[in-house]
Amino acid sequence: MKLFDKIPNPRDIRKKLGLNQEEFWTKIGVTQSGGSRYESGRNIPKPVRELLRLVHVEHLDLSKVRREDFEIVEYLREQHPELYKKLKKAAKGWKAGGDGKMDLEGDL
Numbered sequence: 001m002k003l004f005d006k007i008p009n010p011r012d013i014r015k016k017l018g019l020n021q022e023e024f025w026t027k028i029g030v031t032q033s034g035g036s037r038y039e040s041g042r043n044i045p046k047p048v049r050e051l052l053r054l055v056h057v058e059h060l061d062l063s064k065v066r067r068e069d070f071e072i073v074e075y076l077r078e079q080h081p082e083l084y085k086k087l088k089k090a091a092k093g094w095k096a097g098g099d100g101k102m103d104l105e106g107d108l
């Protein structure tokens with residue numbers, strides 16, 4: 001799912017995760033009653049839709065994200081694109097159960 005894509009019915013996502021409305025919606029700062037309206041077909045604003053995607057589709061723990069993390073990613077993408085690609089590949093392997101080790105010699 002891409003940035004600002006239309007979210008399928010959020011009720012389906014919530015049910016798949018096994019969460020009640022309060023658990024699901026409060027994780028992204030929406031009241032249970034507001035979430036209920038979105039689940040009933042009310043248009044979801046882009047910022048709320050993006051938070052829903054990040055938290056419930058991409059499973060990003062927002063409490064662990066810091067501004068400097070985004071600054072580092074932006075720096076690596078722009079200044080060291082090959083290193084960024086290597087790190088991204090290593091991180092995917094690490095998340096999949098690998099050790100994530102890689103040789104960074106000469107990359108910086």
